Amino acid sequence: MLKTDLDIAVIGGGAAGFMAAITAKETHPEARVTIFERALKVLAKVEVTGGGRCNVTNSFARITDLKQAYPRGHKLMKRLMSTFNHEDTYRWFEQRGVPLVTQDDECVFPKAQDSHVVMDCLTRQATRLGVTICCRSRLTGLTQMEDGRWQLAFQQGSHRIFQRVIITTGGSPQARGLAYLAELGHTIEPPVPSLFTFNIRDKAFCNLMGTVVDPVVMSIPGSKMRSVGALLVTHWGVSGPATLKLSSYAARFLAEKDYHSPLAISWTGERKRQEVEEELLRLQAQNPRKQIGTLHPFSLPQRLWTYVISKLGLETCKPWAEIGRKTMNRIIETLTNDQYVIAGKGTFRDEFVTCGGVSLSSVHAQTLESKHCPGLFFAGEVLDVDAITGGFNLQAAWTMGVVVGRQ
Numbered sequence: 001m002l003k004t005d006l007d008i009a010v011i012g013g014g015a016a017g018f019m020a021a022i023t024a025k026e027t028h029p030e031a032r033v034t035i036f037e038r039a040l041k042v043l044a045k046v047e048v049t050g051g052g053r054c055n056v057t058n059s060f061a062r063i064t065d066l067k068q069a070y071p072r073g074h075k076l077m078k079r080l081m082s083t084f085n086h087e088d089t090y091r092w093f094e095q096r097g098v099p100l101v102t103q104d105d106e107c108v109f110p111k112a113q114d115s116h117v118v119m120d121c122l123t124r125q126a127t128r129l130g131v132t133i134c135c136r137s138r139l140t141g142l143t144q145m146e147d148g149r150w151q152l153a154f155q156q157g158s159h160r161i162f163q164r165v166i167i168t169t170g171g172s173p174q175a176r177g178l179a180y181l182a183e184l185g186h187t188i189e190p191p192v193p194s195l196f197t198f199n200i201r202d203k204a205f206c207n208l209m210g211t212v213v214d215p216v217v218m219s220i221p222g223s224k225m226r227s228v229g230a231l232l233v234t235h236w237g238v239s240g241p242a243t244l245k246l247s248s249y250a251a252r253f254l255a256e257k258d259y260h261s262p263l264a265i266s267w268t269g270e271r272k273r274q275e276v277e278e279e280l281l282r283l284q285a286q287n288p289r290k291q292i293g294t295l296h297p298f299s300l301p302q303r304l305w306t307y308v309i310s311k312l313g314l315e316t317c318k319p320w321a322e323i324g325r326k327t328m329n330r331i332i333e334t335l336t337n338d339q340y341v342i343a344g345k346g347t348f349r350d351e352f353v354t355c356g357g358v359s360l361s362s363v364h365a366q367t368l369e370s371k372h373c374p375g376l377f378f379a380g381e382v383l384d385v386d387a388i389t390g391g392f393n394l395q396a397a398w399t400m401g402v403v404v405g406r407q
Contacts, residue, residue: 049115166404184370197244211233293316
């Protein structure tokens with residue numbers, strides 16, 4: 001096939017779609033590349049990510065195993081990032097006029113702190129290369145013809161023929177949104193939400209709304225699922241990076257439990273129980289006459305420390321010297337293993353991420369081409385790959401977009 005005969009359709013005008021289209025056009029300059037987006041405008045999710053600042057990627061400085069960032073798909077991402085990783089993403093945007101900065105938390109944002117510079121960069125590159133962008137183009141049919149080409153049907157009644165199709169439609173909230181891919185032979189992992197907050201029906205606890213504790217360790221008792229980071233108490237329960245990370249790790253588990261599960265919080269971070277005990281005994285020995293309510297250990301917020309004391313049925317005016325061994329053990333247990341019940345999920349307004357999608361067993365790991373349908377490729381969240389918050393989901397989109405675009 002001559003390159004001039006190569007027509008490539010990209011279904012979905014998000015981060016993965018634009019990176020795939022741009023890379024495909026750079027790889028095959030004579031090819032015709034078209035992005036089809038069902039909505040009125042492209043890159044809508046990029047616009048809102050990172051609170052409208054666009055968390056482009058992450059430095060990965062705190063990641064020792066990709067499973068920490070990608071609860072699903074970490075092995076695939078390790079393979080693909082040998083082709084295009086976070087450092088490549090950093091260079092790609094800077095070389096195209098978008099200076100980036102790395103925050104103390106290792107999240108990478110545009111220096112302008114505005115998602116529109118990222119959107120403008122992507123649309124500008126696509127336009128410069130001659131990529132066609134079609135909005136209000138909802139795909140209604142995908143059929144492979146006898147000669148291997150693809151016939152695409154759209155809601156307006158139009159039909160188009162392409163040699164290659166790249167699916168970058170993002171996560172589907174429900175499996176029926178991926179039914180057309182299942183009909184082509186692909187295994188679909190049932191979609192469930194990821195990156196959400198936890199509802200906790202404890203009025204006294206929720207009265208702490210606005211309190212931030214950093215770091216805490218959150219975990220699901222009886223499992224290995226745990227997260228470390230900042231926690232924010234809200235009027236409905238808990239939010240913050242630690243909560244969002246745990247929701248990602250436990251996405252399928254919590255869905256199966258209908259979002260009701262025990263939750264354990266260590267307010268002292270990753271300190272061992274023995275360390276906590278030694279610190280409290282030292283505090284007691286040095287301040288025997290002081291009231292327990294006036295000295296909050298481990299730099300805990302005063303409101304939280306008062307809540308812990310109240311939860312244990314202690315008076316804040318009680319002197320440290322009168323805290324006996326049994327009571328001290330109860331304080332230690334509450335600080336290191338405070339127990340709650342998740343009673344439903346909230347939302348995370350900056351992002352909507354789905355766990356599930358096209359099974360990785362249905363694609364070739366090196367190219368992301370379908371094992372069932374030659375000429376059909378996948379990139380982004382439509383696959384069963386998702387990440388914790390912090391720029392990792394966008395990095396997956398950039399990486400997979402480049403990989404399929406180079407085929």
